[in-house]
Amino acid sequence: MKHINNTSFSIVFISLITFFSVNVFAHGDIAPQPIDIDGLEDLGEEWLERNPYSGNETAIKVGEAAYGQNCARCHGLGGMSGGINPDLRKMKHDAEDDAWYVMRVRKGSVRNGITYMPIFAETDGGPFSQEALWAIWAWIETIAIED
Numbered sequence: 693m694k695h696i697n698n699t700s701f702s703i704v705f706i707s708l709i710t711f712f713s714v715n716v717f718a719h720g721d722i723a724p725q726p727i728d729i730d731g732l733e734d735l736g737e738e739w740l741e742r743n744p745y746s747g748n749e750t751a752i753k754v755g756e757a758a759y760g761q762n763c764a765r766c767h768g769l770g771g772m773s774g775g776i777n778p779d780l781r782k783m784k785h786d787a788e789d790d791a792w793y794v795m796r797v798r799k800g801s802v803r804n805g806i807t808y809m810p811i812f813a814e815t816d817g818g819p820f821s822q823e824a825l826w827a828i829w830a831w832i833e834t835i836a837i838e839d
């Protein structure tokens with residue numbers, strides 16, 4: 693009897709811990725953090741095809757902070773993915789990957805009803821302007837590595 697009680701106690705205890713950690717994670721990290729785009733050239737409503745801020749120092753600074761607050765929890769600190777999510781350092785910054793980036797931040801990634809990556813672009817119902825999102829891309833360009 694004593695053995696069974698101990699086991700049930702452990703199960704309840706472990707479930708409680710799991711329940712609370714999952715909740716803390718879900719609530720603590722989901723809210724998008726505002727991105728301050730002061731000092732960046734206004735890009736208007738239409739999505740551009742190429743990154744207008746490539747090499748732009750102000751944008752790179754804005755992008756680094758914004759990445760840390762909004763993307764790192766999945767893509768890893770410094771863009772160094774823990775392995776489950778794509779390692780963004782391996783992306784190119786050519787026409788094809790610029791287009792792929794825009795597609796991802798506008799559409800997110802949903803498969804079989806599960807959201808793997810939320811939509812980030814304001815134009816598509818997400819929280820961020822294209823200025824903010826190109827700034828993030830400009831920072832990611834500075835940490836790119838050869839595949």
Ligand code: HEC
Pocket residue numbers: 759762763764765766767777778779780783792793796797801802808809810812828
């Ligand atoms: C909730 C987790 C999550 C967050 C937050 C997140 N991503 Fe993602 N991202 C993913 C996953 C998972 C994929 C892979 C999706 C797929 O292949 O269907 C992905 C894919 C991408 C890709 C395409 C990579 C490739 O190799 O094809 C880019 C670019 C990207 N994310 C950029 C960002 C940026 C920028 C941010 C922050 C604004 C961000 N992500 C925030 C989970 C996330």
